[in-house]
Amino acid sequence: MVAAEHELRVSHCLIANPETNLEAVKTIYSHPQALGQCQSFLKHLRAELIPTYDTAGSVKMIKEKSLLNGAAIASERAAVIYNMKVLEREIEDNINNYTRFFVLAKQDSAPTGSDKTSVVFAVKHQAGALYDFIKELASRGINMTKLESRPTRLKPWEYNFYLDIEGHRQDENVKQALAKADDHVIFMKVLGSYPKMKKRI
Known part of the structure; x- marks a missing residue:
């Protein structure tokens, strides 16, 4: 049963390996929804956009493959978890974008x-x-x-x-x-x- 609700603000960052700078980014990986939510920022980069299964998984993938010309769109928390560098913060088009979560219980x-x-x-x-x-x-x-x-x-x-x-x-x-x-x-x-x-x- 749904026992509570929470709304969390969606705030996207452009994340890369520590050695990568913004000018080096040629490919950006993320979930299609995140890519769609950052269109204004992305159109100025002229990087290839690669849809992936999830946002945090994209950060993990560019770290594991040591992609120095790649970046991912995900939350700042993903950068902390994988010890990666945030190149740009709050790149989403709509600062009032929230995702609703339910807390489930037995009653x-x-x-x-x-x-x-x-x-x-x-x-x-x-x-x-x-x-x-x-x-x-x-x-x-x-x-x-x-x-x-x-x-x-x-x-x-x-x-x-x-x-x-x-x-x-x-x-x-x-x-x-x-x-x-x-x-x-x-x-x-x-x-x-x-x-x-x-x-x-």
Whole structure:
């Protein structure tokens, strides 16, 4: 179950072997998402961009292969772990880029009066099905803070929805809304109820 949430600011660095300077960098390795988040910085370097499996693993790879004309995009922590040099800090395009992490436990957190509940569901493939689901929340004064769709792997053009709402699943209005919403879905799973995050990391 989801028992808590944290948001961590994404801050990318250009990292290389200690002997490497910025002018020597001809190839940059990182996860495709990190490469995409640093486009403004990268277009001025004119280096070849090589997508890899992960950011910290890219730092490890350029160290193990002693690539003196290569660099990696990763967090400053990766440079510390692998004893590498940070050539440039905060190279991301958007300084307000955060990644959300869930803390998992065997059960929900207890209600605090300031909670969120996360749910995944799929609606019947018919007109108004999603509206009918959301109407159960709205009619009980439940605020929806997030709704995302993701393709299922079962059939083309079918989607699962990921929903965050204000309130704890033990709150009477949330309990009633989810019970009624169950009439409009193919499946629904409550991922957990947890305190609203107070501040970002």
